[in-house]
Amino acid sequence: MYKSILLLICMLSCLPLLSNASIFSNILGGVVSVVKLVREVIDMFTTSTEEKQLEHLTQEMSTLKRAMNSSNGRLLQMMKETSYKTVLTDSIDKIESCEKDYYNYLANKSNATRKNLEKCHDIIENVRTLGKYLSGKSILNTPPLLDLYKDGNGVCDGAVINGVFKYVFSNLAVGCSVVRTTEALTHESRTNLYDDECKTIMNDVLNYMESEYNGCAPKSCNTFHNHVQSKLASHTSLTAGALHGNLSEMYPWFNFLVFRFGNSGKATKAGNFSLGHDDGIWLLGHRYDIFYFDARIQISQQNQKYLLLIEVHEKYLKGSYFGNVSMETTHYAGGTFKVFQGYASENNVYCAKPNTYTVVGEEGKEGNQSNGADPRRTQLPVIWCILIVFYFLCG
Structure with missing residues (x-):
């Protein structure tokens, strides 16, 4: 009642x-986080069964890394640890060289462009290298890559982490597209070893980044106000967006x-x-x-x-x-x-x-x-x- x-x-x-x-x-x-980016790329890579679909994914990643480099300078040159800078730059340079061969083949599918692209099967080693350091492995006597962008209290620099990790991962994704294509050409689509390995590498990166974000989030709470206010101090009034x-x-x-x-x-x-x-x-x-x-x-x-x-x-x-x-x-x-x-x-x-x-x-x-x-x-x-x-x- x-x-x-x-x-x-x-x-x-x-x-x-x-x-x-x-x-x-x-x-x-706004900015898409590394975790969201990796998850979306895994979905696209898994569902891309046609050449055109894979080509679209590769173009998206190529555009992303070029845009990030042009807006932030040469990202890897900003890295704090020389050993990481050297190893990652070497792998990315090799992937970018084969990226050119990939686009040359798509533009003109001749015997010459096909042979050049087939030689790129060995950049799977460079993909493995990028995947290793994006998933928490470290070079001898150095902290993991992400830890370079935390302060003494473990508070993460989200903007730098997003920039470096998105750039390196976009190169990894391009490398995976290239080796997947070379495997299809060499073995006439009878094997998919590189395809399966790339999915495993990407999932390892995703799991690691999700775990790290879980650690970064609570560390941000106590410093949130002062950090935001100081970062925005140089701005004029901002819209909510x-x-x-x-x-x-x-x-x-x-x-x-x-x-x-x-x-x-x-x-x-x-x-x-x-x-x-x-x-x-x-x-x-x-x-x-x-x-x-x-x-x-x-x-x-x-x-x-x-x-x-x-x-x-x-x-x-x-x-x-x-x-x-x-x-x-x-x-x-x-x-x-x-x-x-x-x-x-x-x-x-x-x-x-x-x-x-x-x-x-x-x-x-x-x-x-x-x-x-x-x-x-x-x-x-x-x-x-x-x-x-x-x-x-x-x-």
């Missing part, structure tokens, strides 16, 4: 919230929800999905609310076990960007407030705690932002009402 009365009251209270629903969805436009791109490059192991405000306004979270939260990043009169969580977790509009609700005051919101996270948007109170709603099948465990740092706004006023009252904080009666309704409907 009492449950029915409470449910009825809540449903009547929520009627304004349930109107004007729309879909909030953005396609990821531009900041999302910067964050995705710095922390490829996280997904981000970015809200941009003026001097007033705040994003308030509810629901049983846990996530990191930094509400103290300032850039030239704008404050940013940043929510972040494990990049492997997908948030969507499909009803699942974990609920995430974020409420903002429409008047103060200057922009928002969520990358590949899909959330439903609802307005209430005459359009004054906006609620973003999404679900996940598993909960996030990284950085899921209140802020404990002291925020210094541009006006120079300090204040602890962990759990104290904030004059910018909006009220959440309707959000809690939704949770109660869900409890009765789904419980």
Whole structure:
């Protein structure tokens, strides 16, 4: 009896919230992490049964590594460890030489171009070398390659790791395409030894990078605020989308929800999905609310076990960007407030705690932002009402 009365009251209270629903969805436009890249290449390499499909994959990888080199300079020349620089450069140079033979053969399938390409079967050794160091093996008396880009406390430099590892892996993928083609030409598609070995090498790289990202993520929590604020200090005011791109490059192991405000306004979270939260990043009169969580977790509009609700005051919101996270948007109170709603099948465990740092706004006023009252904080009666309704409907 009492449950029915409470449910009825809540449903009547929520009627304004349930109107004007729309879909909030953005396609990821920032940097793709090494883990996502490797996973996508494995899928493409596995399903590429036709020559044209393999050619398309090779072209994609060739374009990627050329673009990265042109935008970052000669990436391997920036490496800290000379021994890695020497070994990796030697293997990449040999793969790039055979890459030219590969494209020459595709452009003109003559006996001469075929013979030149068939000679490239031995670059499987160079593919193995790249795979070895991308999957955690180390040169004698040196740390593993990825460890070169961690500080003394084990905090990872995500941007450099992404750049170096994506560049080296794109060369590995090109090498695999070349040796797979040479094997098909030499043995008339009767064997697929190189094909199988390349899949094994790529999966070893994927498993290692996933493990390393799992280690990098929790190490990032305590330094997140100061690192982000210092990195962005030289920027002028950024759009929510531009900041999302910067964050995705710095922390490829996280997904981000970015809200941009003026001097007033705040994003308030509810629901049983846990996530990191930094509400103290300032850039030239704008404050940013940043929510972040494990990049492997997908948030969507499909009803699942974990609920995430974020409420903002429409008047103060200057922009928002969520990358590949899909959330439903609802307005209430005459359009004054906006609620973003999404679900996940598993909960996030990284950085899921209140802020404990002291925020210094541009006006120079300090204040602890962990759990104290904030004059910018909006009220959440309707959000809690939704949770109660869900409890009765789904419980």
